[in-house]
Amino acid sequence: xxxxxxxxxxxxxxxxxxxxxxxxxxxxxxxxxxxxxxxxxxxxxxxxxxxxxxxxxxxxxxxxxxxxxxxxxxxxxxxxxxxxxxxxxxxxxxxxxxxxxxxxxxxxxxxxxxxxxxxxxxxxxxxxxxxxxxxxxxxxxxxxxxxxxxxxxxxxxxxxxxxxxxxxxxxxxxxxxxxxxxxxxxxxxxxxxxxxxxxxxxxxxxxxxxxxxxxxxxxxxxxxxxxxxxxxxxxxxxxxxxxxxxxxxxxxxxxxxxxxxx
Ligand code: IPD
Ligand code: CA
Ligand code: CA
Numbered sequence: 001x002x003x004x005x006x007x008x009x010x011x012x013x014x015x016x017x018x019x020x021x022x023x024x025x026x027x028x029x030x031x032x033x034x035x036x037x038x039x040x041x042x043x044x045x046x047x048x049x050x051x052x053x054x055x056x057x058x059x060x061x062x063x064x065x066x067x068x069x070x071x072x073x074x075x076x077x078x079x080x081x082x083x084x085x086x087x088x089x090x091x092x093x094x095x096x097x098x099x100x101x102x103x104x105x106x107x108x109x110x111x112x113x114x115x116x117x118x119x120x121x122x123x124x125x126x127x128x129x130x131x132x133x134x135x136x137x138x139x140x141x142x143x144x145x146x147x148x149x150x151x152x153x154x155x156x157x158x159x160x161x162x163x164x165x166x167x168x169x170x171x172x173x174x175x176x177x178x179x180x181x182x183x184x185x186x187x188x189x190x191x192x193x194x195x196x197x198x199x200x201x202x203x204x205x206x207x208x209x210x211x212x213x214x215x216x217x218x219x220x221x222x223x224x225x226x227x228x229x230x231x232x233x234x235x236x237x238x239x240x241x242x243x244x245x246x247x248x249x250x251x252x253x254x255x256x257x258x259x260x261x262x
Pocket of ligand 1: 086088089090091092158159187188189190191209210214
């Protein structure tokens with residue numbers, strides 16, 4: 001596969017930030033036993049990775065703007081192009097020594113995800129996609145799964161937990177969906193969930209209350225892998241509303257119908 005100059009820049013930045021995260025992840029395992037715990041350490045690791053991404057991307061494309069989970073918004077002189085970055089998606093996993101976390105970098109052009117990268121630096125799985133050029137994992141072309149029946153599907157979701165989400169609403173969705181699918185999963189990284197839908201590992205995914213940096217890269221990955229993505233009203237306002245459903249055409253439609261009917 002031929003990598004565009006834009007994607008080369010994104011990959012270099014993510015690999016550098018990934019090395020920093022992996023070093024810190026090693027430390028986190030030692031800190032599990034300390035009384036203070038690794039929480040402060042993890043937020044430093046998070047900020048460090050974001051600094052690296054910002055520095056590298058800014059150097060390569062000085063005019064682009066930024067929306068970063070930790071650093072917020074930074075206007076660019078180019079009004080069309082904006083990086084949307086989550087330097088560490090799956091913070092709770094990272095904090096607990098669970099190797100399921102990702103760096104998520106998207107380039108949004110005129111409001112629409114144009115290029116996306118999702119990288120798990122522990123497993124060294126790199127998912128990339130650019131509009132019109134397909135989706136890849138470690139340079140191999142990926143496609144969404146072809147299954148058509150929910151009864152054969154493994155579906156991934158987000159779940160409410162202490163201080164987050166609407167438990168009653170989720171309980172209804174769970175009751176509607178769980179009996180209809182072969183398996184239900186929750187990884188703790190929405191970016192990873194979307195990358196795995198793009199790679200055909202999960203058949204579909206839905207979640208509410210997300211932020212643009214959790215899903216911007218995943219949206220282009222799923223689309224370029226031949227999949228479909230919408231918000232939970234069936235529209236395209238995922239980045240504004242923060243809710244999302246993804247899968248192949250049939251899976252997305254059927255899962256959306258269950259979520260809306262719950
Ligand atoms: C979280 C993860 C998780 C999702 C949460 C997000 P963070 O991001 O994507 O899967 O359920 O809503 O906030 O905090 O680990 O960057
Ligand atoms: Ca996140
Ligand atoms: Ca994060």
